[in-house]
Amino acid sequence: xxxxxxxxxxxxxxxxxxxxxxxxxxxxxxxxxxxxxxxxxxxxxxxxxxxxxxxxxxxxxxxxxxxxxxxxxxxxxxxxxxxxxxxxxxxxxxxxxxxxxxxxxxxxxxxxxxxxxxxxxxxxxxxxxxxxxxxxxxxxxxxxxxxxxxxxxxxxxxxxxxxxxxxxxxxxxxxxxxxxxxxxxxxxxxxxxxxxxxxxxxxxxxxxxxxxxxxxxxxxxxxxxxxxxxxxxxxxxxxxxxxxxxxxxxxxxxxxxxxxxxxxxxxxxxxxxxxxxxxxxxxxxxxxxxxxxxxxxxxxxxxxxxxxxxxxxxxxxxxxxxxxxxxxxxxxxxxxxxxxxxxxxxxxxxxxxxxxxxxxxxxxxxx
Ligand code: NDP
Numbered sequence: 544x545x546x547x548x549x550x551x552x553x554x555x556x557x558x559x560x561x562x563x564x565x566x567x568x569x570x571x572x573x574x575x576x577x578x579x580x581x582x583x584x585x586x587x588x589x590x591x592x593x594x595x596x597x598x599x600x601x602x603x604x605x606x607x608x609x610x611x612x613x614x615x616x617x618x619x620x621x622x623x624x625x626x627x628x629x630x631x632x633x634x635x636x637x638x639x640x641x642x643x644x645x646x647x648x649x650x651x652x653x654x655x656x657x658x659x660x661x662x663x664x665x666x667x668x669x670x671x672x673x674x675x676x677x678x679x680x681x682x683x684x685x686x687x688x689x690x691x692x693x694x695x696x697x698x699x700x701x702x703x704x705x706x707x708x709x710x711x712x713x714x715x716x717x718x719x720x721x722x723x724x725x726x727x728x729x730x731x732x733x734x735x736x737x738x739x740x741x742x743x744x745x746x747x748x749x750x751x752x753x754x755x756x757x758x759x760x761x762x763x764x765x766x767x768x769x770x771x772x773x774x775x776x777x778x779x780x781x782x783x784x785x786x787x788x789x790x791x792x793x794x795x796x797x798x799x800x801x802x803x804x805x806x807x808x809x810x811x812x813x814x815x816x817x818x819x820x821x822x823x824x825x826x827x828x829x830x831x832x833x834x835x836x837x838x839x840x841x842x843x844x845x846x847x848x849x850x851x852x853x854x855x856x857x858x859x860x861x862x863x864x865x866x867x868x869x870x871x872x873x874x875x876x877x878x879x880x881x882x883x884x885x886x887x888x889x890x891x892x893x894x895x896x897x898x899x900x901x902x903x904x905x906x907x908x909x910x
Contacts, residue, residue, distance in 0.1 A: 572601040579867035581672075582607025582629065582645045584636070584660060585652030586615040589674065592839075593649065593701075594623060596859035602867035607645045609636045633660075640667035647672055647870060649701070653748040654755060658683040665694040670870050674701045676759050676892065677885035679750035684889045688882040697870050698882035702763060703862040704837055705878035708853035709844040710767070713824065713831045714877060716846065717770055722826030725769050725806045729823040730761030732837065733795075733813030739787045752793035754892055758812025760837040761822075762891045765800060765808045767878045768824045768831075772909040773800035773808065776891060778898040783815065798895050800907075 572578075581603055583590045594605055607629035608619045616630045629644055639645050647670035650660050658678045664671050671691060677700050678684040691698035704710050716722065733753060742748040749755055754762075766772055778798035788794040795813040802808070813819060822836035829847035836842065841855035868874035887909045894905040 573867075575604075577602075577871070579603040579863070579871055580606040580644055580646045581863070582609060582631075582639065582648050582669075583619075584609040584648050584650050584664075585656075586610045586612065586619060587651060590649070590651040593651070593859045593863065594619070596857045597863050599857065599860045600863050600867075602871075603863040607631070607639070607642070607648075609633065609639075609648070637663055637667050639664070639669055646670055647697075647866075650674060651701075653742040654750045655679055655742075655748040658687060661687045661698065662690045665690045665696050665698075668694060668696060670697045670699075672699045672701055672866060673882075673885070675763075675885065676750065676755050676889060677882065678889060679755075681886055681889040681893050684882070684886040688886060691882060699866055699869065699880045700882065700885040701862070702878075702880045702884065703858040704760070704764070705767065705876060705880050706861045706865050707840070707842055707858055708856065709833060709842045709851045711877055712851055712853055713833070713844065713846070714767060714770070716831070717768075717824070717826070721829060721846070721848070722824065722831065723828030725771075725802075725804065725824065725826045727806060727823075727825045728765050728769050728808040728810075729821070730764050730768075730808065730810040730836075731819045731821045732757045732760045732764075733811065733816045733819035735817050736814040744787065744789070744792055746789065746791040749792065751791065751892070751896065752788055753812045753814040754793055754796050754895060757814070758796060758798075758810070758895075759888055759892065761810040761812060762888050762895075763884075764822050764837065765810065766887070768822055769802055769804075769806050769808070771802040771804055771806065772887060773802050773891065773907055775801045775904050775906050776894045776898055777904045778895045780899045788814070793899075796895060796899065798898070800891075 605623045608616055608625055609631040610616050611633050619625055648664045649672040650657055651674050654676055657673050661671050661673055743756055776798055778796055780793055781795045782788055794815055798810050800808040820835040820838050822833040824831045831846045833844040844851035890909055894907055898905045
């Protein structure tokens with residue numbers, strides 16, 4: 544498959560051969576010194592997906608890697624042309640402090656490691672992009688926000704849907720009053736999880752179960768789809784396989800939230816149902832539906848006015864180019880992706896677990 548760079552090169556060659564031909568305007572890659580230089584920490588499934596998507600980025604490029612597996616470092620050096628001097632392990636990565644080729648570290652390790660790793664990256668004076676969930680609870684998340692502030696570095700969360708064209712179209716329509724007063728949001732997120740030995744089913748590394756991993760999309764989505772932060776939550780847990788889903792690792796949780804305007808949300812998070820990826824927003828004048836709503840795409844959507852037709856773009860390519868503009872040029876994204884957003888989602892997760900235990904409505908103060 545041709546990459547965007549191949550295409551740009553091909554267009555440039557054609558232009559040189561036929562100087563009088565008028566060509567359409569295209570996005571040129573920024574000069575190297577204006578690009579965001581990214582090091583990945585934890586070279587697993589998602590890091591590989593983002594790194595592959597970055598081949599089409601014009602504003603960000605990979606310059607470093609941090610891993611506990613030496614063979615992955617050699618593989619990444621070859622695949623992404625990373626110098627050996629920009630490769631680190633978990634013991635020595637504090638030395639990135641002295642590496643002028645790295646602007647930001649993208650943390651793609653298991654959830655339970657994010658907190659300590661982000662504190663170390665901040666202390667090394669580098670910006671951070673941290674995957675969701677940013678930490679195991681809101682207290683840890685706030686400590687990460689505070690540490691990055693103190694170190695004068697930015698902390699962004701890998702909320703790729705905040706840059707997705709159909710999601711942004713709905714956001715824009717809601718803000719313009721197309722749906723009228725928002726009344727109800729439904730967020731259903733889940734998949735059937737496989738290998739019982741993986742870190743996602745280990746309380747220490749995952750911080751919980753489906754809510755931490757996939758339910759967080761419904762939580763985060765409830766906020767960007769309604770345009771409000773919830774003020775209360777109730778939740779109920781269902782566990783059909785206590786062997787696979789140990790204490791503290793949730794299989795399925797249903798939760799309901801209330802918003803200051805009076806809008807309400809009803810959500811489902813699960814590790815035991817496939818094809819569950821749907822958002823539904825209803826207002827007094829119309830509705831919006833996304834299905835799939837948060838998978839890697841293409842996202843599909845419609846409103847009471849018809850199908851959404853914004854073209855699909857690889858989420859991670861757009862995310863990394865946008866994050867380059869946020870970090871290097873102070874761009875303000877339409878839907879924020881800063882650490883404080885990650886803390887809000889963790890406050891809701893803390894309250895969901897508390898509501899499962901108490902059986903009561905928990906009040907939220909997202910601030
Ligand atoms: P993987 O298990 O595929 O990769 C995690 C990597 O972390 C490992 O390959 C390993 O890399 C490193 N690691 C360090 N310590 C450990 C440890 N104790 N156990 C396991 N791995 C370790 O996970 P994912 O890539 O799927 O997920 C990583 C993060 O990204 C999670 O926070 C997850 O929630 C998030 N994610 C986000 C997605 C999104 O769409 N935004 C999608 C998927 C995941 P190495 O050998 O190089 O040290």
